[in-house]
Amino acid sequence: MAQDGEFGLIARVTARLTAGPTCLLGPGDDAALVAAPDGRVVASTDVLVDGRHFRRDWGSGNDIGHRAAAANLADIAAMGAYPTALLVALCAPPDLDAAWAEELADGLSEEAESVGASVVGGDMSASPTLTIAVTALGDMHGLQPVLRSGARPGDVLAMAGRVGFAGAGYTVLSRGFRTPKLLVDAYRRPQVPYQQGPIANRLGATSMIDISDGLLADLGHIAKASRVAIDVHRDAFDLPDQMRDAATALGVDPYSWILGGGDDHALCATFPAGVALPAEWRQVGTVREGAGVTVDGDAWEGRLGWDHFKS
Amino acid sequence: MAQDGEFGLIARVTARLTAGPTCLLGPGDDAALVAAPDGRVVASTDVLVDGRHFRRDWGSGNDIGHRAAAANLADIAAMGAYPTALLVALCAPPDLDAAWAEELADGLSEEAESVGASVVGGDMSASPTLTIAVTALGDMHGLQPVLRSGARPGDVLAMAGRVGFAGAGYTVLSRGFRTPKLLVDAYRRPQVPYQQGPIANRLGATSMIDISDGLLADLGHIAKASRVAIDVHRDAFDLPDQMRDAATALGVDPYSWILGGGDDHALCATFPAGVALPAEWRQVGTVREGAGVTVDGDAWEGRLGWDHFKS
Structure with missing residues (x-):
């Protein structure tokens, strides 16, 4: 990973991503652009820390990508909304195998694609602790969000x-x-x-x-x-x-x-x-x-x- | 921090946040809801790692909050867009002083407020490495994004x-x-x-x-x-x-x-x-x-x- 540097690894990873229909501008600029036809965007962030939320010896990079995406996309679904995009910040030890990061990107991307969303952006940094912070975006399609606060006796x-x-x-x-x-x-x-x-x-x-x-x-x-x-x-x-x-x-x-x-x-x-x-x-x-x-x-x-x- | 636990600290931090005009639903549910009147949302993620992007002995938690927010809000501005919201994932050693996390939240919130945006959501986890991953959202206000790719000879x-x-x-x-x-x-x-x-x-x-x-x-x-x-x-x-x-x-x-x-x-x-x-x-x-x-x-x-x- 140190061999490629930040920009080299970003290039390797983003090359594996495919843009879904809601991705109007994907990785490579200062920010991404995502369709928000409802006029409101649903947004949620979850962070996964190595040894705490996942273990590299318990599953492949691909599995961990699926899990990280799922944790975030599920938050969008739980609002009664439709996921549209993921942004991913990856902090990784310099000795992390670049192929593992690519597998992770594949897993994130596959899980997002399964709901019509895609990975539209992110960031990478070296860190002693492998950490994956994912932000999911979603669209309400004209519906109102379903909150935690609306349950009523008799439901x-x-x-x-x-x-x-x-x-x-x-x-x-x-x-x-x-x-x-x-x-x-x-x-x-x-x-x-x-x-x-x-x-x-x-x-x-x-x-x-x-x-x-x-x-x-x-x-x-x-x-x-x-x-x-x-x-x-x-x-x-x-x-x-x-x-x-x-x-x-x-x-x-x-x-x-x-x-x-x-x-x-x-x-x-x-x-x-x-x-x-x-x-x-x-x-x-x-x-x-x-x-x-x-x-x-x-x-x-x-x-x-x-x-x-x-x- | 370990004393409060994840939910206690989240409650302490979110109590300090004020919702701006674009925040339709703030922290406390599965996801936030942010105004996206343009029908497209600009989104960017940046991660800051302790000792690499900031040092706690070089500035206060408040300073680091301002810097973390600025790095992300600037990406939205660089698209020619208007920042609307921040989401923040904080990974912190269990011995981190909760007051430091509150200062950080204040700094993030103040910097966001300075552009009419607000911190609408986030996540927290314990981690050996203090890490701040910030996602910024923005609105195009009917404009087209300014990309990196449009410069022409003679400009x-x-x-x-x-x-x-x-x-x-x-x-x-x-x-x-x-x-x-x-x-x-x-x-x-x-x-x-x-x-x-x-x-x-x-x-x-x-x-x-x-x-x-x-x-x-x-x-x-x-x-x-x-x-x-x-x-x-x-x-x-x-x-x-x-x-x-x-x-x-x-x-x-x-x-x-x-x-x-x-x-x-x-x-x-x-x-x-x-x-x-x-x-x-x-x-x-x-x-x-x-x-x-x-x-x-x-x-x-x-x-x-x-x-x-x-x-």
């Missing part, structure tokens, strides 16, 4: 996507195992139901969030912002055989993954009672007057999520 | 703002001095002529860039993108007494600061010959057929800029 809580799979994969990997594949792959490349964000918006979702820090922790943000109580129904969640078997083998309560694990980026939204939910959404709880998040009516005593300063 | 090269001051301040600080104040302050808080970006655009600038890596290096980007030769006129630049005296005292050619120093974020633009330039702009060179950047017709043998991987 139903529903979820699109998976939860607990990536958390289980994280535990498996951290114990030194590489299987079951279902769980490890879920950690390496989250499968995010991006399209369901705008769909929930059009269906009248009253609040929405993506599950990145842990189901109960993230629902706590909705409960607090909306000043409501949320009760989660434990039986509403899938507990596939691989997860149950891994939990038994590792001596873990599998519901600590489902209720406390992050990184799958499922979308959780509240809807007025009686809304006909499409097949991608399942009811997983209810909204009531009060405060806080309970599981089948009781406080959950297990791990409640992930604090990037404390863990 | 005049003009500059708004200062060059060499921050570079001189950097040398002064790196030699252990804290004066002259003019130079040290220029390094700590660049004075960026943001408003001149859109003004140059309306005047018909054919190309534009902000000087962040060094005058000749950055003009090299214009020369290359526009396939022209640029000749810089050395006598067109201010060489104030403090800079001349500091250069003599430190045994430095002051023109290495002016021609090779970055971080003042002056705006350089090319204009069709005959354009009446406002007082904020001075002609500093000419555009000709050919390639490369010269100084008074000759190659410059001094330092040519700043490569963040090599320096």
Whole structure:
């Protein structure tokens, strides 16, 4: 990497990017230009730090690119919006293999392309700590954003996507195992139901969030912002055989993954009672007057999520 | 910082931010919402790494906030656009004083406010390396972006703002001095002529860039993108007494600061010959057929800029 220098590496990486339909001006100038037909732009930033949010020995550069993009694109979807662009700041040790950075760029670009967005710009610097800061932009397409603050007593809580799979994969990997594949792959490349964000918006979702820090922790943000109580129904969640078997083998309560694990980026939204939910959404709880998040009516005593300063 | 945890610190920092007119939804949800009345959004990301782009013993957190914001807002101005918003990812060692992070937020917010923009979102993580990644957004107000690629033979090269001051301040600080104040302050808080970006655009600038890596290096980007030769006129630049005296005292050619120093974020633009330039702009060179950047017709043998991987 030191061999190429900043500009050499930027050239190598940007050569791999393809501009999507919303990219009006891509990398190479002082700034990029992105379509914002709504007249408002949705924007979110997430940073991933080596050894904390990812480990290079747990997945390829490509996997990590997919994960970094997914974490950001999911935030746009959770507003009920359509992702349009990513900007990426990469800080890397001078001895980082340039091929790894190229793989990372491929992963970022592929994940963005999967939702019609593209990597439109970024920056690079040497740093002792490999760090990936991603900003995602999105468009509202004339809709109103779905906030965390709109849940109302009587609403139903529903979820699109998976939860607990990536958390289980994280535990498996951290114990030194590489299987079951279902769980490890879920950690390496989250499968995010991006399209369901705008769909929930059009269906009248009253609040929405993506599950990145842990189901109960993230629902706590909705409960607090909306000043409501949320009760989660434990039986509403899938507990596939691989997860149950891994939990038994590792001596873990599998519901600590489902209720406390992050990184799958499922979308959780509240809807007025009686809304006909499409097949991608399942009811997983209810909204009531009060405060806080309970599981089948009781406080959950297990791990409640992930604090990037404390863990 | 570890004491507050990620969410505690985010709450402390976001409490200090004020929303500007373009901020439709600020920090606290999955994403922010920013006005983009043009229907296109300008976006740029820059990352600053401790010990490489800033030193905590060379300026306050507030200074570093101003510098980080300026580096990004200048990129928006250099497109001939109006800055609207900043998003900030802060990676910090767990022992970082939370008050320092608050000062940083103040500096970022103040610099953004000075151009009518605001800090609308961000992220935080612990990291061994203090890192600040900033994304700036901007609006074109119906104008077309001024690219690096539009300079034409016969154009005049003009500059708004200062060059060499921050570079001189950097040398002064790196030699252990804290004066002259003019130079040290220029390094700590660049004075960026943001408003001149859109003004140059309306005047018909054919190309534009902000000087962040060094005058000749950055003009090299214009020369290359526009396939022209640029000749810089050395006598067109201010060489104030403090800079001349500091250069003599430190045994430095002051023109290495002016021609090779970055971080003042002056705006350089090319204009069709005959354009009446406002007082904020001075002609500093000419555009000709050919390639490369010269100084008074000759190659410059001094330092040519700043490569963040090599320096």
